[in-house]
Amino acid sequence: MATENLDHVGRIMAQWAVERPDLDVSPQGIIGRLHRLSQHLHDELRPVFAEAGLSDGDFDVLAALRRSGSPYELSPGALGATTMVTSGAVTKRVDRLESAGLVRRTVDPDDARARRVRLTDDGVALIDRLFGVHMANEHRLVSGLTDLERTRLAGLLEHWGRQLGV
Numbered sequence: 001m002a003t004e005n006l007d008h009v010g011r012i013m014a015q016w017a018v019e020r021p022d023l024d025v026s027p028q029g030i031i032g033r034l035h036r037l038s039q040h041l042h043d044e045l046r047p048v049f050a051e052a053g054l055s056d057g058d059f060d061v062l063a064a065l066r067r068s069g070s071p072y073e074l075s076p077g078a079l080g081a082t083t084m085v086t087s088g089a090v091t092k093r094v095d096r097l098e099s100a101g102l103v104r105r106t107v108d109p110d111d112a113r114a115r116r117v118r119l120t121d122d123g124v125a126l127i128d129r130l131f132g133v134h135m136a137n138e139h140r141l142v143s144g145l146t147d148l149e150r151t152r153l154a155g156l157l158e159h160w161g162r163q164l165g166v
């Protein structure tokens with residue numbers, strides 16, 4: 001089989017078709033490509049955050065707080081749930097962001113033992129600016145797809161994610 005017109009994953013699949021013709025390797029066409037795309041997208045997204053002195057995790061915390069609506073405040077537990085990281089990771093991120101003056105910890109008015117994390121004015125200004133840059137970058141990354149392709153792909157990925165429980 002000629003492999004010169006195949007992408008990286010296609011070449012791997014062609015090799016397996018020769019070596020193990022008894023196995024259906026078609027899932028590699030999806031999973032292998034998604035894995036490679038994920039790494040590439042991560043590499044393309046990271047510089048936007050780094051330019052602002054943030055990690056992608058720091059950006060996630062700022063974005064979660066901003067999209068929660070005024071007063072841009074969540075409990076550490078809610079931050080962990082929405083960013084899908086452990087409480088230890090939330091603590092480290094909040095510590096960094098607090099040191100940078102982008103968030104502050106406050107006492108929960110309903111429970112003096114509990115804390116809340118709130119965006120500062122500087123934090124709001126940064127995430128508002130950065131989110132616009134981030135969205136422009138994401139638009140650039142999907143610009144090779146038509147609106148219909150984007151809609152179909154988003155729907156398929158949502159359906160698959162629901163099936164897998166993610």
